[in-house]
Amino acid sequence: MSTMVGGVGQARPVDDELRSVVSQVRGDIEAKAGKQFETFEPVSYATQVVAGTHFFIKVNVGDSHLHAKVFRSLPPVSFEVKEVQLGKTAEDPVNSF
Template identity: 40%
Template sequence: MMTGGLSETKPATPEIQQLVNQVKPQFQSQANTNCADFTAIVYKTQVVAGTMYFIKVQVSDGEYVHLKVFESLPHENTGPSLVGFQTGKTRDDPLTYF
């Protein structure tokens, strides 16, 4: 992987789902919505001063969102933060930088 570039798309892991669970309240507040389903499907990473995650999340039947989540370096001792999101996505929409 090129430094600063996005990784290959990988299937979501339990760790990625945990990250998604942590930023769900931020997403619901910013998007002014309430999601019963919030399941991570796939993700990409970008190494910066920490890690930027681009995660495809299923929010209902056939409806997906793309989340951009920043996780700082461990010594900074801060939780993950939702940097941005894109709504109105489908399962087939590619996960790209935004």
């Protein structure tokens, strides 16, 4: 199912695309959160197509989850962690923030 430009798509399970994004921005997410996590397992994500793509990512960090908003620019591709929300639960839906 394609995502309408500007709309946030449905949450999706982890896939190779998400693993690639997370591997590139983990350090930036931890820096924005102000700490390093022993456990850092992506759980799900949703995307929003803008002039690039926003990734709204749910990550299991051990005793809780975090949500990260990551922007991927159009070519040349770069990533920017826009926001990190700590203290999320496994049940909290990952969506636009």
